[in-house]
Structures are given as structure tokens and as C-alpha cells.
Amino acid sequence: MKADKFNDASEKEIQELLSHYPTKQAALLPVLWVAEREFGWISPEVMELVAKRLEISPAHVYGVATFYTMYQKEPPAKYHVQVCQTLPCAMAGCDKVIAQLEDRLGIKAGSITKDKRFKLSTVECLASCGTAPAMRVNDTYYENLTEAEIDRLLSEFNK
């Protein structure tokens, strides 16, 4: 996948971000977000591009991108379903949520559907403990989940 330069919108944002910090390296996490938005995921080519843009080593970018769980290191699905599995959500029945999603999507947690429509992940505490069980799909939270609500959401996403 080609990633030899940032588009104009990304470049504008990167320049704004660079003005926030006394070092270029400090803009790395925010710039990785910009890169993920433009290219869909943080591929090795994207890591090289970010490294060049910020004048830091590709190895450093690799180390950072792989430390943080949220940066996607594989081609993305259309919908990334992230189910919280930490204690309060576990007590509220996240295992049933995961089982339901695995059943409906036909994949195990940690996998992507063949048509690349859904990726199913388990994640740690989303700070939705009082509205558990909860999940995040792309950049939206869904809380107080029920079996019916999950099926309703899936039919929306399958449209």
C-alpha cells in the first residue's frame, strides 16, 4: 500500500500539531492518529512516512505504534467492535455479549470477518462501569447493552 506522502489536509493538521510541542518527536502520537485517519491503518510504509516527516527513526515509530493498542496494525474492517472485558463489565455479563457477537458474526474475538465488514476485539476498561456491559464500535460507545440492542445494532451495521 502506497504511503509516500501525506495529503494536504493531513499535512495542515501535522503542521498545527508540531506547533504545540518543543520537539518534533512529541507530536508522534497525535501524528499517528492523523496517519491512521488518512491511510486506514499504521502499516510499515506509514511508519516509515511518519518517521521521515518527524525526523525520527522508523524503529522508534515502530516501538511506539506497537506499544499502544489502539493504533491498528493490520488493514481495518469497516466496523471495529471493541467489547470491554474488565471486572465491572465482566460482572455485568460481557461474556454473553462476546458470545453473542461471535455467534452472529461467525468469528472468534481477535478476528476479522472474511468480507472485512467486522473486526471483533476484547478491550480493557472503557470507563463505562456504571453503564455496563459496554462496547465501542469505531468511535462511538454503546452502553447498557442487551441482546436485543446488540442485534439491532448489527442489523444497522449490516445495511
Added chain:
Amino acid sequence: MERVLTKNFDLPDSHALAVYEKTGGYASLKKALSMTPAQIIDEVKNSGLRGRGGAGFPAGMKWSFVPQNTGKPIYLCVNADEGEPGTFKDRAILEKDPHRMIEGVLISSYAIGAKTAYVYIRGEFDLALRRLESAVREAYAKGYAGKNILGSNFSCDVFVHRGAGAYICGEETALLNSLEGNRGYPRIKPPFPAVEGLFKSPTVVNNVETLAAVPYIIEHGAAGYKKIGTEKSPGTKLFSVSGPVMKPGIYEVEMGYPMRKFLHEDCGWMKPGKILKAVIPGGSSMPVLTAQEVEEVNLDYESIASKGSLLGSGGMIVIDDSVCMVWALENLAHFYSHESCGQCSPCREGTGWSYKILKRLLHNEGKPGDIELLLDIGQKMAGKTICVLADSLSMPIASYIGKFRDEFEAHARRECTRCRHY
């Protein structure tokens, strides 16, 4: 009860600048700019405000550690990387009243001599991020942030910095390393951030809730703040309540309020059919309280400490009798081993090994001596590492086995009556 922090939570569009201003917002910033930085530090010191992230360190005292004559820039970092399981109160402030926190950020920056403040926010907090960024833009547009604030000589930038999924970045020195564009590795202290923090410069790291209390303290003075709460734990605290109670959610509570009364009256007690077994008072890292201890304790730092636990973040997880404590501890061990940054061998190996043992115990495949081994690992990894993530698992290990040993022994005998599917 005085709503220091949640005053605006129930108002429509509470996150908007117009609403915040209508209810007196940013009057404290104006008042603060007519005081000297030293006066503000004194006021906050005298108020007794303690850090609300979990450590409870006196905020004003932390500010006073910042050396003013190094020639280096001074930074304020807001720790909005709320990740302690059971805790969701910073998320509530960011979503419902970001301007209160921003006002606190600006007053605090003025007090310590910072011209740049970074808000390091959870990467997952989509709504909070949008509202915070919008609030920052509103603040700049109105002249509350940026150059020559409210016509004064004080200029301060507020930059939002989004995290990307690492619990350890809630640890203040890991946060600083992450902000500098590194893996989230904690640093050895000393040096403390106040002396050598961001970009090797003096830095204060404060929690969202701590900063959100500052406007009130400026408005009502230290004396006004101290009228609330107890002598050693003044003010109010936001509690995040989860578990099978009738009314989980965010509560602003006056320090010293009895926990029994809180659970029965404010939270509506247990859902039908659920019997109270235990409460984790301050986030998953804290020792658990039995139902009996819950009856005897007040919601403040000292009272909870007297029962061998900690107020921490105020992330109150209510556990009912159907929950197996081995299952609960296994869940936490998975969390901490996953979130360990890996720098220190006792933590990296200890959390992973603890998870492995708890997993086999839970699945009725325990080996003889597993319980003692868990306690031993817990002891050996605590206090020997750069940060306290390992201790955050050691405390639950010691506490859950200490208070619910029979459940661990039942699993060792493959006889747990609560776990039906292992």
C-alpha cells in the same frame, strides 16, 4: 450538600461555554488574575485539596515544589487518562463540564508559572474528546486561553493530547514519556516531575477532578472549601459506582459520609435477589472491603485506610454473593499483566505468572501450593519496581485471598459452588 464539582451536570448543554458563563463560570479566573501566583498556591494549600487521581497528595504542596528560577519553561499536564477499572468520574467531568476543568487548568497554570498546559486524554473517550476540544476552542475565542488572558500579562496555551490505549500512561511519569513521543514507560523518582518533568522542565501533573475543584476554592476561599468534608479530607469526592446496585453512576459526596448510608439511600441498595458480599472502594487496585467492613466505614481517606484499603480514585465496585472471588481476581490479573509496560522483571513476570496461576485455579486445574505461590509472588513483586502497577495487583491478591480464602481453597479442591462452567 454543596455541589462543588457537579453543580452544572444536570443542565441542558452543560458542556457549552454559554451555560458555564451563565452559572458564574470563569469569574474565578478573573479573580485569580487579580491575585499573585503565590497567593493562589497558598489558598489551595490551605484548602487542603488532595489529588483526586488516586494518590491523594496535597495539590497546593505539589505546586509549591516547582522551582521558579531555573530559566526553563514550566508545564501543567492534566491527567485525563482515566483507566483505573471501576472509575468513570473524569469522563463525566470532561463530557458534562469541561469548562470547569479548563478554568481550573488556567488558574493553576497561572499559579505555578506555566504558559503551556497539555490535557492527556484517553484515546477511547470519543465524546469527551469532542467536547473538550470544542470547549478549548470556545475558551480561546472568548479570551480565556491564549495570549494576554482577559487583558492581563498572563498567556497560556491549552493543548489536547490524545492517548492511544495504555493504562500505564495514567501513571504520571509514563504520561510524560508518552507525551514526549515514547512508549509509556514510567520513570524512576526522584527526580520528581515538579523539578524535572516534561522535556526535562518543571512540570505539575494533576488529575481532572483535582483541577475542577480549583475554581470553587478561588471563589469561596480555603475557608469555604474546608467547611465541607472532614479535617484531613476536606471537600467533596466524585464516586463512580458500579455493580448490582439499583442506581449505579456518578455521585458527588461530602468526605466523611458513611458508606452504609451511601449505598442504602443514595445508590438504592442492591438489586432484587442480590446480596452484598464486598466492595472495592477506590478502583480495582485497592484491597476489598467485606460487607461487614462496609457497615463501619466512612467515605474519606482516613476511614477507608483504617480498614486496610484506600479511597484511591473513588471507583466503587459493588460485588454480590454470586461472584466468585477467584474469578474476579483472575479477571484483574489478566488486566494488570496485559497493561504492564514490561520494564521491570518483578512486574512483567509477576503479573503474568499470577494470571497463569489464577487461570488454572479458576479452571479447576490448580496445582498444590498455588495459593501460597500467589501470595509469595504478590509479596515479591511489590515495592521493587519503578512504578506501582505490580503493587496494584499485589494488593488485591493479598486482600482477596486474605478475606475470602475459602473460595480459593474450594477451587483448589475443584469444588467452587459459584462457578458453573469451569
